[in-house]
Amino acid sequence: MPDPLLSRLCIHTATTKPWSLRQALDGYRAAGVAGITVWRDALALEGVAESARMLRDSGLAVVSLCRGGFFPALDVAGRQRAIDDNKQAIDEAATIGAPLVVLVCGAVPGQPLHESRRQIAEGIHAIEPHARARGVKLAVEPLHPMYAADRSAINSLRQARELCEAIASDHVGVAVDVYHCWWDPELEVEIAALGQAKRLLAFHLCDWRVDTRHLLTDRGLMGDGCIDIAGIRGCVERAGFKGWNEVEIFSSEKWAMDQGVWLGEVVKAYRERC
Amino acid sequence: MPDPLLSRLCIHTATTKPWSLRQALDGYRAAGVAGITVWRDALALEGVAESARMLRDSGLAVVSLCRGGFFPALDVAGRQRAIDDNKQAIDEAATIGAPLVVLVCGAVPGQPLHESRRQIAEGIHAIEPHARARGVKLAVEPLHPMYAADRSAINSLRQARELCEAIASDHVGVAVDVYHCWWDPELEVEIAALGQAKRLLAFHLCDWRVDTRHLLTDRGLMGDGCIDIAGIRGCVERAGFKGWNEVEIFSSEKWAMDQGVWLGEVVKAYRERC
DSSP: OOOTTGGGEEEEGGGGTTSOHHHHHHHHHHTTOOEEEEEGGGGTTTOHHHHHHHHHHHOOEEEEEEEEEOOOOSSHHHHHHHHHHHHHHHHHHHHHTOSEEEEEOBOOTTSOHHHHHHHHHHHHHHHHHHHHHHTOEEEEOOOOGGGTTTTBSOOSHHHHHHHHHHHOOTTEEEEEEHHHHTTOTTHHHHHHHHHHTTOEEEEEEOBOOTTOOOSSSBOBOTTSSSOOHHHHHHHHHHTTOOSOEEEOOOBHHHHTSOHHHHHHHHHHHHHHHO | OOOTTGGGEEEEGGGGTTSOHHHHHHHHHHTTOOEEEEEGGGGTTTOHHHHHHHHHHHOOEEEEEEEEEOOOOSSHHHHHHHHHHHHHHHHHHHHHTOSEEEEEOBOOTTSOHHHHHHHHHHHHHHHHHHHHHHTOEEEEOOOOGGGTTTTBSOOSHHHHHHHHHHHOOTTEEEEEEHHHHTTOTTHHHHHHHHHHTTOEEEEEEOBOOTTOOOSSSBOBOTTSSSOOHHHHHHHHHHTTOOSOEEEOOOBHHHHTSOHHHHHHHHHHHHHHHO
16 A cells, blocks of 8 residues: 555655765665655756656656755846856756755855845846746745855745745745744744745755754754654645655765665654654 | 943853853953853852852942743753742842843753743743842843754744733843844844833844854854844944943853953954954
8 A cells, every 4th residue: 555655755865965866766766755856966967968867767756956046145246147047957947847946045144134135035036037937936945044144044934935925926935944944933823824825835854953063964864853843744734735745854974874774764764753 | 541332341251161250350350341241150169159249349240140041841840940940040140239130041852842932931920020029130032043952942032022021021121142133034123122112131242153163162253253243233222222242152162262362352352343
């Protein structure tokens, strides 16, 4: 009997970062994983066209492309380069059959956050017509406030939702990642509002280790930390989300493991602890 | 000519953690620092009564006692212990002449944040009459969301303000620490609201290092990170705050230095970069 939960499991290639795209496709399929979110670095080895062929042949659903964004820059040329790069990401998503590009919006250390936020809105405005033309949606992923210095000036679901409302496109929504949002006192209210507005486009899973050792590469496996993942999944589903449960775990500790063994642990934790 | 900025400089004993209270008093006075915020561990060596005498004799203004809080616990007995300990902190503050106890509100890993938040409100309610009776105010310090697992379930200025409004005591307000709040899109609005409500009780300074290496002990010296400290100080002052500029820097790197040299750097950075 097929496991209905497993049929919604998607793994980010970054979760098994040491694997090539080919290894990831083989490994995910063998583990019964149904979907894949592709990080752009995973396309580099074979190129976009060949990677697209491999993805098609794999039978896995391509859930999204990670990642676009990083719109703010100190000068116009830098911001234009970001826009061009995002358009290219949209093209790559269309080529590999990904319906969604996830946006890590960016920030420039020392530039006032309100200015970075303005540049982010400007950047998304600039690429939205291209996304629409290619049939690709854009998901703003608010990042944990500990990344506000250099990765994203969008740090809460409310900010992300208000940004989407200002852009007012049915091709722009939000990716909810439990790692970035679990602490937010407005979490439930904002997830409901995103559902209402039909802007809940993606749902990412991992866990917050209580004794986090590194800001970037010490995410926990689901159940190894303190996030109420099942509770947040309930919120997301009550808000009408019927999409994928995407596991995205950056962990230098786990990347040092045999990735097949690690993937087995991920699938087990997903079945038993989410 | 006295430096008006320097006359508002307060150092937290935790900033020069390797120093005893005696060394801190001598060092701060020699450096022209006018105020001191005392961490409870600094009272341990000489005891509260003798420390109080030393503080009185030093001529330094005692700005606050750090810290009370940590109200949530899994059982009633644990929460009662926290309340008792907070009452003792209030007594210690009264004894050393500190008009304020700063509250790091606490959290229990795995306990739902809304339950920890309820327990925090309950705990502050329980100690407020004691604080009032001893003439000591309580300052809720919202902590950065990266501390939501085990240090504080109060993670934004808005949450802290709303908590104060629910408690509705003129003895309960908020401590604004740039490290915890700089990323908050509601920063300016919330500081103004706190000023309006006469609940802006303390202002803490340090900086956010862009390549932060440790979640707890890698705070930056003012100017070494990306926080717009002068901008936030401007907000706080426009909101009517006339109190101390308190430097609170946890840094294993700086604690390894000669603390006199380190204090000199702190005072210089305060004069030139805040």
